[in-house]
Amino acid sequence: MSKCKGYAATTAGAPLAPYSFERREPREHDVVIEIKYCGICHSDIHQTRDEWSDYQEESIFPMVPGHEIAGVVTAVGNNVTKYKVGDKVGVGCFVDSCRTCAECQRGLEQYCSVQTVWTYNARDKEGAPTYGGYSEKIIVDENYVLRMPTNLPLDACAPLLCAGITLYSPLRHWQAGPGKKVAILGLGGLGHMGVKLAHALGAEVTVLSHSLKKQSDGKRLGADHFYATSDPETFTKLANSFDLVINTVSAKMDWNQYLGLLKVDGTMVVVGLPEKDIPIGAFSLTARRRSLAGSQIGGIRETQEMLDFCSKHGVACDIEVVPIQKVNEAYERVLKSDVRYRFVIDMASLSKD
Ligand SMILES: [Zn+2]
Numbered sequence: 001m002s003k004c005k006g007y008a009a010t011t012a013g014a015p016l017a018p019y020s021f022e023r024r025e026p027r028e029h030d031v032v033i034e035i036k037y038c039g040i041c042h043s044d045i046h047q048t049r050d051e052w053s054d055y056q057e058e059s060i061f062p063m064v065p066g067h068e069i070a071g072v073v074t075a076v077g078n079n080v081t082k083y084k085v086g087d088k089v090g091v092g093c094f095v096d097s098c099r100t101c102a103e104c105q106r107g108l109e110q111y112c113s114v115q116t117v118w119t120y121n122a123r124d125k126e127g128a129p130t131y132g133g134y135s136e137k138i139i140v141d142e143n144y145v146l147r148m149p150t151n152l153p154l155d156a157c158a159p160l161l162c163a164g165i166t167l168y169s170p171l172r173h174w175q176a177g178p179g180k181k182v183a184i185l186g187l188g189g190l191g192h193m194g195v196k197l198a199h200a201l202g203a204e205v206t207v208l209s210h211s212l213k214k215q216s217d218g219k220r221l222g223a224d225h226f227y228a229t230s231d232p233e234t235f236t237k238l239a240n241s242f243d244l245v246i247n248t249v250s251a252k253m254d255w256n257q258y259l260g261l262l263k264v265d266g267t268m269v270v271v272g273l274p275e276k277d278i279p280i281g282a283f284s285l286t287a288r289r290r291s292l293a294g295s296q297i298g299g300i301r302e303t304q305e306m307l308d309f310c311s312k313h314g315v316a317c318d319i320e321v322v323p324i325q326k327v328n329e330a331y332e333r334v335l336k337s338d339v340r341y342r343f344v345i346d347m348a349s350l351s352k353d
């Protein structure tokens with residue numbers, strides 16, 4: 001075992017504070033990664049505050065969150081073939097899975113039917129708790145490590161590992177591309193990546209945001225159209241017009257209203273996670289053979305495809321870099337949607353404690 005410095009919530013809802021813990025010695029297929037940057041995802045806040053207890057078996061404290069991890073390889077196990085010291089690499093929301101079930105075989109490790117080992121707040125196959133990216137290093141099996149773009153700033157690429165793939169996977173699965181009309185509902189950390197990626201894929205992109213406040217930003221990110229959902233006319237004007245609506249909003253809202261924006265055979269994909277159940281009327285779906293679907297991050301193969309796509313198209317996240325000492329402040333600002341569009345922690349700041 002080796003010592004590792006990080007930041008943790010020692011109990012549910014406690015502010016994050018410096019915390020020392022142990023990482024395993026690298027095994028033959030392990031990659032040791034010095035973490036340079038880690039994005040702040042809204043789910044870090046939910047989990048450190050134990051707000052998902054209804055959906056999880058247990059929450060493990062002290063909890064070191066962080067699953068948008070970008071860094072550099074500092075050592076590799078004897079049998080590692082994919083990476084070498086000095087490579088720019090990333091780790092996303094999971095660090096292992098069963099590797100043998102039908103889903104793992106298809107490269108859908110995020111839907112592993114046995115056990116997806118999440119990057120933090122989970123237990124690995126030996127039962128040891130996993131600790132995330134708000135720390136100086138992480139040790140991960142090479143098969144769950146991603147290659148980061150070398151032509152883009154590493155800090156701005158960190159959030160691709162959760163926010164980026166969360167949008168890329170449904171855009172690809174439901175074939176967003178030339179000739180397709182795609183609406184991105186909500187222009188936050190997830191939504192802004194949806195706009196960039198859908199635009200780069202060649203789709204006609206519409207942003208549906210609460211107000212017109214971010215209109216010029218939306219256009220800059222690649223949106224062709226921008227509408228306020230607080231204006232009831234939006235729903236009349238845009239009725240039956242989209243092939244795909246990606247819903248990134250985690251607040252309570254009437255999904256039926258948004259299903260009404262889909263044309264025949266259109267699909268609304270839910271990627272935001274409202275806390276309460278939302279009722280759906282059958283007519284919202286039957287009237288135009290519409291579908292309501294959900295999607296959760298992406299597998300390793302597809303995440304690598306997304307990173308390569310971003311490298312080729314020059315797509316990265318709009319970020320605000322913060323030192324780890326400001327993490328609790330950053331959480332409060334995320335809760336107020338006061339960030340454009342993702343916080344990324346500069347992990348070099350850890351040495352200042
Ligand atoms: Zn996330």
Ligand SMILES: [Zn+2]
Nearest residue numbers: 098101104112
């Ligand atoms: Zn599996």
